[in-house]
Amino acid sequence: MTMKYLFHTTVSALILFLCSGCSEGTYYTMEGYTQGGEYKITFDDTGSGWKKISRRRVASTVENILMEVESTLSGYDSTSAVSAFNRSDKSIVSNPILSELFEISLDIWEETDGMFDISGAPLFDYWGFGFKDPVKMQELRDGSGTPATVDSLLKFCGMRHLSLQRRGDEVSLVKDDPRTRVNFNAIAQGYTCDLIASAFDSIGIRNYLIDVGMEITCKGVNAKGLKWHIGIDAPIDGNMTAGQFIQDVLEVSDCGIVTSGNYRKFFIGENGEKYAHSINPVTGYPSRDSLLSATVIAPDAAHADAYATFCMVIGYEKAVNFLESREDLHGYLITPNGVYKKL
Numbered sequence: 001m002t003m004k005y006l007f008h009t010t011v012s013a014l015i016l017f018l019c020s021g022c023s024e025g026t027y028y029t030m031e032g033y034t035q036g037g038e039y040k041i042t043f044d045d046t047g048s049g050w051k052k053i054s055r056r057r058v059a060s061t062v063e064n065i066l067m068e069v070e071s072t073l074s075g076y077d078s079t080s081a082v083s084a085f086n087r088s089d090k091s092i093v094s095n096p097i098l099s100e101l102f103e104i105s106l107d108i109w110e111e112t113d114g115m116f117d118i119s120g121a122p123l124f125d126y127w128g129f130g131f132k133d134p135v136k137m138q139e140l141r142d143g144s145g146t147p148a149t150v151d152s153l154l155k156f157c158g159m160r161h162l163s164l165q166r167r168g169d170e171v172s173l174v175k176d177d178p179r180t181r182v183n184f185n186a187i188a189q190g191y192t193c194d195l196i197a198s199a200f201d202s203i204g205i206r207n208y209l210i211d212v213g214m215e216i217t218c219k220g221v222n223a224k225g226l227k228w229h230i231g232i233d234a235p236i237d238g239n240m241t242a243g244q245f246i247q248d249v250l251e252v253s254d255c256g257i258v259t260s261g262n263y264r265k266f267f268i269g270e271n272g273e274k275y276a277h278s279i280n281p282v283t284g285y286p287s288r289d290s291l292l293s294a295t296v297i298a299p300d301a302a303h304a305d306a307y308a309t310f311c312m313v314i315g316y317e318k319a320v321n322f323l324e325s326r327e328d329l330h331g332y333l334i335t336p337n338g339v340y341k342k343l
Contacts, residue, residue: 028055030058034069035066035188036213037214039210044206045058045205053203053204058205062196065192072095073101075130082182085175085181091172092172092173094164094172097195098173099171101188104187104191104302105118112310114282115310116186116310118182119180120183124183129279130183150285151284158281161176162175186306189212190215190300190302190306192212193256194302207220207221210301215301215305216258216301219253226251227252228251229250231248232332233246250297256304256305257298257304259294260278278309290315290316290335291311294333294334297330307322323342329342
């Protein structure tokens, strides 16, 4: 799966900026740091019935969600629920975030025949794209030892080793092999966007764009009364600055939209080959394909996030077939030879 480095930093203080040129109420932007990167949230504080929504309430709602997500899903925080589970021999008591995201991930794992797999954490670590120090992991890899190591790791990867067990009001996440570990990085930011969006809907915010680590969910219209404009980054190796090189701009609303690519995180092996961070959890090896980036538009950001990862793993031709088979999905795939669009 395509892995992202998340949860290195704590949630920063929220900063509110008044947007100018607003035609639909008053728009504000909140910016800060969470999950190892930046978040930016733009919203209209005029709710249904033209009732103003407290910006302090919005800020508190967002901050609480971000802190709860980090305390649950961070693989870098030794006190998080995920870290506790990865250390455990069998199980931990779950919470609503962990339980819901596990069930979403399990559904997608089954749907994709195991090509999206949160239990691929040992593989992601081994290839230098997980929770462990990538430099130290690189020292473990060599041409002769890699096949045996990958084969050994595959024995305890796979969500068949995981389950949720309920006893009364208590829910536990359980593994049948103590070596099994999880990593939600390929879906966590999209899911975070959805949590915030659900909270916004519940307090009556009608128009918003929520961007957590460049995973996005949006609803309604922007300050000019138009659909939200989302830039698609050109997949140039080493292009680390979002928005610096734009391939295209899409106009969207009421959806999740996520781009996954192999041009920001990769390493060059001793043989001179480029290894990208899209790890195939079925074979245990980085995927190799002409697909440079995959943008998926779905009803929610969690599925857009997971499906963008899935597309990068299966490659261009299968990704096209997958998107064509789904009426509820749209996509934008970039290869060195051109672009596929389903918009």
